[in-house]
Amino acid sequence: MELKYKSKINKIRGFALGLIFAGMILMYIGLYFKEQEWIMITFMILGVLSIIFSTIVYFWIGMLSTKAVVVTCPSCHKETKMLGRVDACMHCKQPLTLDKSLEGKEFDEKYNLKKYQKE
Numbered sequence: 001m002e003l004k005y006k007s008k009i010n011k012i013r014g015f016a017l018g019l020i021f022a023g024m025i026l027m028y029i030g031l032y033f034k035e036q037e038w039i040m041i042t043f044m045i046l047g048v049l050s051i052i053f054s055t056i057v058y059f060w061i062g063m064l065s066t067k068a069v070v071v072t073c074p075s076c077h078k079e080t081k082m083l084g085r086v087d088a089c090m091h092c093k094q095p096l097t098l099d100k101s102l103e104g105k106e107f108d109e110k111y112n113l114k115k116y117q118k119e
């Protein structure tokens, strides 16, 4: 079964990595505007900001990882970390759940929303 969902931790990591690249590209673009100092400085500041932001995101993943539950994936038998009631395996994207009542149901990230947790 091919899932369009990624493991949440992998998804956030991908986002943080994207921010670093965005920051580098912004600073690189800034170098093209050497004559117009204020444009260059604006791009540099934006670049630095997105790299700082990605560091914060990486820090946040670290915090989340300590709260994540380590489970052994039934599909690939590797250890994976999951967040929330439903998540996907980090290695093979196998949908996982901690909630017995959701077993066998179709994978849906909506089960992580607060209003579904009360039901």
Ligand SMILES: [Zn+2]
Pocket: 073, 074, 075, 076, 077, 078, 080, 089, 090, 091, 092, 093, 094
């Ligand atoms: Zn797996």
